[in-house]
Amino acid sequence: MPSVHFLRPIVWGAAGILIGLLASCGIAPRQVGPATLNSRYNDEQPALSGDGRWLAFVSNRNGSNQILLYNLQEERYDNPSGLNRSDVIAESPSLSRTARYIVYIASLQGRPDIVLYDRITKRSELVTQGYRSWVRNPQISPDGRYIVFETSRRGQWDIEVLDRGPLIELDIPDGTPVENPQKNLPT
Known part of the structure; x- marks a missing residue:
């Protein structure tokens, strides 16, 4: 039976050969780190902001499904306080x-609800509270006013x-004037 000391160089040598083969084929080993976008965990259900700067997705990196927010321009994560709770599956x-606004499904005790999170105020609002x-x-509209979703209220989806409502702060780019949509209607 070979000794452990004899096998160790063989294992390390085989690993070096494998990495060399992957590199020569143009396939580099995936780097996993705290600031990388992809990880060895399940990263799924991506959503892109309308301006193309932000990416939100579900990941189980912290032991449960949570929403992660990644700034594509700065290549870094943003961890807004109050977005994720440890007792909720998102x-x-x-x-x-x-x-500015993030909507998602949050399941607490197995019941899905829709949550709206405002990154400016750092507050979450249960949109479907009391919904049976x-x-x-x-899905949220680009300006943040409308939320559409599927419901089984009538026994089908x-x-x-x-x-x-018209009184919410809309998610508009800085300096963009807000037009009155009624102004352009034909008479």
Whole structure:
């Protein structure tokens, strides 16, 4: 039986050969680190902000499904306080134009609800509180006013539109004037 000291150089030599073969084929080993986008964990359900700067996705890097927010321009993660809770399973994120608003499904005790998170105020709001039907796949409009989602309220999957109202702060680029949509209607 070969000794452990004899096998160690063989294992390290084989690993070196494998890495050399991968590099010669143009396949580099994936680097995993705290600031890299991809990891050895499940990263899924990506959503891109309207301005193309932010990427939100679900990852189990911290032991449960949580929403991660990645700044594509600066190649770094943003960890907004209050976005994730350890006792909640998060899924299906959607971002407004500049990622000010994030909507997602949060399952607490097995019941899915839609949560709206505001990155400016760092507050979460349960949008479907008291809602008796199952919900899934929420999407938020670029300006943050409307949320659409699927609901089983009528015993089948239907689409509902939630209007957050005209008095919310819209997610618009800085300096962009807000036009009155009624102004351009034909008379």
